Amino acid sequence: MDYNFKEIEAKWQKYWKEHKTFKAEIDHEKPKYYVLDMFPYPSGAGLHVGHPLGYIASDIYSRYKRLKGFNVLHPMGYDAYGLPAEQYAIQTGQHPAITTEKNIARYREQLGKLGFSFDLEREIITSEPNYYHWTQWTFIQLFEHWYCIRANAARPISLLIDIFNEQGNRKVKAECTETPIFTAEEWKAKSEKEQQEILMNYRLAYLSVTTVNWCPKLGTVLANDEVVNGLSERGGYPVERKPMLQWALRVSAYAERLLQGLETIDWTDSLKDMQRNWIGKSLGCEINFDIAPAVGAGSTCPNEQSTYPNEQGGQTPPLQIFTTRPDTIFGSTFMVLCPEHELVETITTPEQKQAVDDYVKWAKNRSERERQTEVNKITGVFTGCYAINPFNNQKIPIWIADYVLAGYGTGAIMAVPAHDSRDYKFAKHFNLPIIQVVEGGDISEEAFEAKDGTMINSDFINGMNVKNAIDAVVKKTEELGIGKGKINYRLRDATFSRQRYWGEPFPIYYKDGMPYALDEKDLPLLLPEVNKYLPTETGEPPLARAKNWTTKDGYPLETSTMPGFAGSSAYYLRYMDPHNSTGLVGQEAVDYWQTVDLYIGGTEHATGHLIYSRFWNKFLFDIGIAKTDEPFQKLINQGMIQGRSNFVYRIVGTNKFVSYNLRTNYEIQPLHVDISIVENDILDIEKFKQWMPDFANAEFILEDGKYVCGHEVEKMSKSFHNVQNPDDLVEKYGADTLRMYEMFLGPLEQSKPWDTQGIEGVFRFLKKVWRMYHQNDGEFFLSDEEPTERGLKVLHKTIRKIEDDTERFSFNTAVSAFMIAVNDLSDWKCNKRAILEPFAILLSPYAPHIAEELWNKCRGGVCPPGQVNPAPTGTISMEQYPKFEEKYVLENTFTYPISFNGKTRFMLELPIDMPNSEIEKSVLAHADTQKWLAGNAPKKVIVVPKKIVNVVV
């Protein structure tokens, strides 16, 4: 009987499904372990071999943990809201729900064939009402909470209202939009609408007019991480900056906690670095510069002691800037405002008004892409107005330029051309003065950006080093009351509205122009039907097309929908208790499962999903839903699997194709050829002719009667015809082979090219495993003889190696260890039950179907003659997992390489516990030692126990 993987795999997949083998239930007797995969967006193209890589790894680990006695939660679901299904709906009119359902069915089928140990009853789909109910619910919580700096946590809005009623907002410390101070009396005197407007400044989910990334082609707003190089991540369409009224999440309130939290979790350093950079914390100082009074064109600033500060009082507010280098303030020779800055209009002199207006208009119309591709283009305009350096009362011209961004700091800077390259280029271009204030460096050609050195030309900080100077200036600034030390983050609040159809509707209605949350009992707010998936003629989002899109009382509902990351931000919590109809997750479930212990997924989510999810979780932690502050304790990024493309070479202007090694003799054009009609780089000419009509009459120049194709490693993509479909491979080799081969390909975290040729090796290995358990005529047979010492040693070495490798996610070396073990065992035809029974169990996380089959035959006793598949008696469980016993692998001798001056000359077997001094004696006493010493006396003998002995001559 041969290794019939088709029968075996179908049988066990059916068995697992029917017996709900992997159903996870709360069990306080066992420690829990939660293994999570990043759930897929089910695209129309189906899976390629790259997708299951992480799933296979997590499945191996889940199965392994179960065998080690853990109660493992290992669920799978689908991130179902997304643009492709909606774009398809716009083109074809097919409801995105139908497309999505079809795609999910295909994904389920493909994943099902790989033998994953998912708890299928916990499957969640983000577009289903019983799931998005809780996405909407969480949004309401965000809307009804604010961030209290004193508590360093989210607090209910109702509490804030109580405080306002009692004492106004003077003492409230919140992460919020800037709000004027008011007393309790003033608060009470405000109208309902005015009060709501103020509360909006505090809410964690809030509505505000912000400059957003607008993609006209997609007809929607995008988050920062959805814009790549000024183009939309999906589709690659141009993105503009446009002010719009949008929902936003106050992610920035959690910036410090998101940063601190990284210290407590087991993620790779590179991923943590990515998040740190994205959060972009910088320590600096805010300083107010007074605006010089308008004294008319051509006038000069008086050099004597200035009387400007505060003299002109309420006329013009001071100009607030942010800098990380307050030490360089004496080198500041001009100021720069962003074109959107609110002071632009106030301070511009009549003479400069035209020029400034023109510039601001030009800057506004500049697309994001232009800005990014023309970074080196230096533009700007003088306002005609001056600021006063508070430290030396120098008059400094104020310019406007779009290299200063509105969204960061205060949207205004003090430019120090000597020590900042952008300011330097600007100063050179517009011929502005440059004053060096840090010693060293040559500023004749470029800025000197050193963060270390001695201050010069800087009044009271002269002679200090940069670090002390920064402290001194911040201190002085605070004493003078003109500024303060300040921490800035690059992380912005996330825009949360999408002008699309296929997303979660907001549980929000409008009354008197102000938004209010729906009552929780009215959830879920179902996504309505629309006749078309496009925006309305008036430019409103598609939901505005829905009939009766109002509350029962007739108040209009919000027409935008939530973005893709809404549904994926807390799905891991829902898996703990997926059918709960009274809450996102029940108390008992979250108390038991706590948090995700292992999360496996791609790096592409480093600054998107993984930031939002952490934010979302921290909020849910604050309001007592999540049990831990961080959602994912350990995270592994699986590498990408690249494609291996094949090429044919067409002689230019003909329909003749020349084989790879002869191509240099002709003028040729390489063409991608579908990898399914190429085997081991040899083209199947008949299939090629049928592949495309153009090639039906193709002629070939062959080498050795074959057409050899060229190859290259590229991204796996339809257009390169290099997509490897896992179904084909499962069909040909079986799921166990595919699983082991994907692991064998290389380290999990590394990107590597797919190479189908190597899969044969793993397939041979499994066939060999199968044969070990069968006699020559193919009948199942194990000997009940006592195992040999040697066999036990192989087994226990393998147990130790597999456990070790599995624990550190080194699955590629684990597969190698299996192969070595099988080579050793089959070398002396070891078919002892005592060895092979445990071996099957050991193999089961990696190749679960064949392992179950073999193990069941072991336990089921003799397989009746002629019967292919005896009825399964059960699955491998933790009780049967073999224990590693050191006594079998203990060595009592070690064979030392004996080196002379670092060169190994002979080997010497010595007892393992021999003390160093004895080893030294034995080596010197050995006959060969004299030969290699050649009459010299040894200078030194270095003994490294269980490693090497080196004699220095």
Next chain:
RNA sequence: GCCCGGAUGGCGGAAUUGGUAGACGCGCUGGUCUCAAACACCAGUAUGGUUAAACAUGUGCCGGUUCGACCCCGGCUCCGGGUACCA
């Protein structure tokens, strides 16, 4: 530009972190079985050298530390990923 990674045979990759570099697999070469093929099995396979060995050279490049370096330190080159007027 800045921040991370990485570079080892014809190929994918090992080397339990300073101790016999190239495990394991692919590919290739030769052999056994077969009428033949497929499957399977056996042997070989870093480079130079030799009938074979001895020996010499070898982990991107240059240098250093060490009895000993793929591994640690300094200086480069190339490749991959992230990020970018963030003051």
